[in-house]
Amino acid sequence: xxxxIYGMMAEFDTPGALVNAAREARAKGYRKLDAYSPFPxxxxxEALHLHKSRLPLIxxxxxxxxxxxxxxxxxxxxxxxxxxxxxGRPLHSWPAYIIITFxxxxxxxxxxxxxxxxxxxxxxxxxxPVFNVPRFALASRNRFxxxxxxxxxxxxxxxxxxxxxxxxxxxxxxxxx
Amino acid sequence: xxDEQDLLQAEPPKREIIGTGYTFGxxxxxIASVVLTKRTPLFWFASFAVGFxxxxxxxxxxxxxxxxxxxxxxxxxPVAWGFAITNFVxxxxxxxxxxxxxxxxxxxxxxxxxxxxxxxxxxxxxAVASAGMFPLLHLGRPWLxxxxxxxxxxxxxxxxxxxxxxxxxxxxxTYATVSLLFWFVGLLPDLATLRDRSTHRLPxxxxxxxxxxxxxxxxxxxxxxxxxxxxxGLATPLVLSVxxxxxxDFTIAIVPGWHSTFFPPYxxxxxxxxxxxxxxxxxxxLRKVYGLEGLIxxxxxxxxxxxxxxxxxxxxxxxxxxxxxxxxxxNT
Numbered sequence: 001x002x003x004x005i006y007g008m009m010a011e012f013d014t015p016g017a018l019v020n021a022a023r024e025a026r027a028k029g030y031r032k033l034d035a036y037s038p039f040p041x042x043x044x045x046e047a048l049h050l051h052k053s054r055l056p057l058i059x060x061x062x063x064x065x066x067x068x069x070x071x072x073x074x075x076x077x078x079x080x081x082x083x084x085x086x087x088g089r090p091l092h093s094w095p096a097y098i099i100i101t102f103x104x105x106x107x108x109x110x111x112x113x114x115x116x117x118x119x120x121x122x123x124x125x126x127x128x129p130v131f132n133v134p135r136f137a138l139a140s141r142n143r144f145x146x147x148x149x150x151x152x153x154x155x156x157x158x159x160x161x162x163x164x165x166x167x168x169x170x171x172x173x174x175x176x177x
Numbered sequence: 178x179x180d181e182q183d184l185l186q187a188e189p190p191k192r193e194i195i196g197t198g199y200t201f202g203x204x205x206x207x208i209a210s211v212v213l214t215k216r217t218p219l220f221w222f223a224s225f226a227v228g229f230x231x232x233x234x235x236x237x238x239x240x241x242x243x244x245x246x247x248x249x250x251x252x253x254x255p256v257a258w259g260f261a262i263t264n265f266v267x268x269x270x271x272x273x274x275x276x277x278x279x280x281x282x283x284x285x286x287x288x289x290x291x292x293x294x295x296x297x298x299x300x301x302x303x304a305v306a307s308a309g310m311f312p313l314l315h316l317g318r319p320w321l322x323x324x325x326x327x328x329x330x331x332x333x334x335x336x337x338x339x340x341x342x343x344x345x346x347x348x349x350x351t352y353a354t355v356s357l358l359f360w361f362v363g364l365l366p367d368l369a370t371l372r373d374r375s376t377h378r379l380p381x382x383x384x385x386x387x388x389x390x391x392x393x394x395x396x397x398x399x400x401x402x403x404x405x406x407x408x409x410g411l412a413t414p415l416v417l418s419v420x421x422x423x424x425x426d427f428t429i430a431i432v433p434g435w436h437s438t439f440f441p442p443y444x445x446x447x448x449x450x451x452x453x454x455x456x457x458x459x460x461x462x463l464r465k466v467y468g469l470e471g472l473i474x475x476x477x478x479x480x481x482x483x484x485x486x487x488x489x490x491x492x493x494x495x496x497x498x499x500x501x502x503x504x505x506x507x508n509t
Binding site: 022034035036037038039040041044045048050053055056059063070073074077078081082084086089093096097099100102103104106107109110111113114116117118120121123124125126127128130131137138139140141142 | 200201202205206327333334335336337338339343344347348351354355358359361362366369370372373374385386389390391392393394395396397398399400401402403404407408411412414415418422425
């Protein structure tokens with residue numbers, strides 16, 4: 001019985017080679033793939049047909065909630081909970097509320113951006129199979145990796161490895177679970 | 178006689194941001210070695226000693242302040258403002274350059290910022306932490322600082338949301354939080370690099386915890402890029418608003434000579450001016466001591482100097498206009 005593996009990984013020297021390899025793998029029919037690079041490569045999202053990030057929506061909702069929280073908190077405190085007449089000024093003195101409303105909007109939006117980012121990336125994730133490839137430590141330095149995962153219907157240990165070999169990688173290795 | 182073409186190529190191309198001869202690998206190695214090196218340079222110990230000495234002066238001053246009260250600042254004069262608020266404004270201003278570099282220059286697509294943004298953001302964090310000390314200390318009873326927040330309490334009182342001092346609480350705590358978040362989001366891939374580069378177990382474990390399992394996957398990067406842009410878009414109005422709110426501390430009251438619509442832009446320009454000066458104060462020794470001349474090049478220093486010149490001119494104009502307004506308005 002063969003041991004199950006996570007996938008097959010190819011290592012490339014340049015961002016261009018990685019983008020090409022990702023395109024070829026998509027063209028070949030592979031769908032469960034991911035690319036790893038030390039810095040963002042714009043063409044990769046398009047090559048891998050990644051969905052548009054949902055982060056802007058999350059941040060918008062966070063910002064609106066923050067603004068409402070800021071304004072309603074001040075309204076509640078100054079009008080309902082603790083009304084004080086200061087020199088005849090109206091209790092609902094909305095111009096004075098603008099600043100805290102603005103600050104709370106920014107605060108909630110920024111918090112949702114960061115927690116949204118972590119959630120969308122699935123972080124924190126202390127263990128991931130790709131770290132089992134010893135050379136993967138270079139993915140944060142100067143090497144570019146393409147991984148075809150074993151869950152892909154087209155995945156076959158021999159055929160996928162041979163296919164990755166045709167893309168002129170520096171090395172092809174198995175990713176253990 | 179050397180060929181004309183050779184001479185032309187000996188000069189680095191004008192648009193080049195970092196020195197010639199760098200590859201992805203050598204840039205990573207050089208920056209990581211600053212953190213992971215076994216030999217801490219003498220310069221570090223010397224600067225640490227100076228910083229620690231100043232910290233002790235601060236602690237001694239705080240003890241004196243708590244023992245004797247805020248009267249030691251000579252704040253009984255009704256027109257001049259106190260020692261605490263000038264320190265507060267100064268430190269917040271220093272911090273603003275970090276946010277400007279990380280947020281505004283990112284939105285303006287100024288790529289030279291990438292060499293200096295991380296340390297400028299770290300500078301912002303420390304500056305905001307220092308700034309936060311002064312409003313707390315000027316409270317007189319700093320251990321009751323939480324009374325500034327609206328929370329349900331047995332005294333059944335609440336802060337006055339029409340007061341600029343309460344606006345300050347929200348502005349500065351939001352600014353500190355957002356600066357920290359922005360810094361951390363930018364740092365996440367760097368921490369992953371340090372995790373992969375470190376050779377000992379303990380640093381690898383610690384950087385591993387902080388990097389949260391960042392793998393540099395295309396999906397990660399796509400979200401990371403969006404998050405950076407969004408945070409920059411949020412931090413840009415924030416940085417302008419924070420110093421505006423700080424200037425409101427002075428202008429919202431009707432004290433003659435201080436009650437002026439002119440203060441917010443004046444304060445923001447002054448903040449960026451002093452902050453960029455601090456970036457240069459930190460960058461020039463750093464690039465020398467850690468041999469980073471190839472990454473923080475003369476071009477960075479030149480660009481920072483241009484920002485200094487522009488904001489310096491705005492501040493000079495503001496000084497003149499401040500006097501003019503006081504004279505013209507009879508508000509003296």
